[in-house]
Amino acid sequence: MVDDEKSIKITPIKNGTVIDHISSGQAIKVMRILSMTEGDVENIVSIAMNVDSSKGKKDIVKVEDREIGSDELNKISLIAPEATINIIRNYGVVEKKRVNLPDRVKEIVRCKNRNCISNKNEPVSPEFIVEAGRKVTLRCIYCNREMRGGEISDNLM
16 A cells, blocks of 8 residues: 655635745744734735745745735844745736845844843934844844844844
């Protein structure tokens, strides 16, 4: 008797956004960025986690009837720098782009240092230099504190 390999397929979406090549295990953080973790989500959302890929494992998020904005795209780039964004209209990809890490981010992430001037009700906004490497690193321009990985996603504004 031969075992048949079963596969689970996620149905195509008519209109919306597909975020592909998300680092494995990061799909939930992407959902948080999109404000889609609360009980009042109106869009149909499909999440695939730990999907086999030619480069290892990845996550995929499909959101029907919604195109993501540039602020959301910048936030996603910080936690999933290899992600691709596919805009879908009438079941076809009309735009495909890779996220790009900016050189600096402002008013997207709070500094994790509670004593940083950006956290002291001063008239300054949180701002970080983005350092790309094996993992994305943010360095606060005020206190020089570094953040990586989960620290970044935990401090997104």
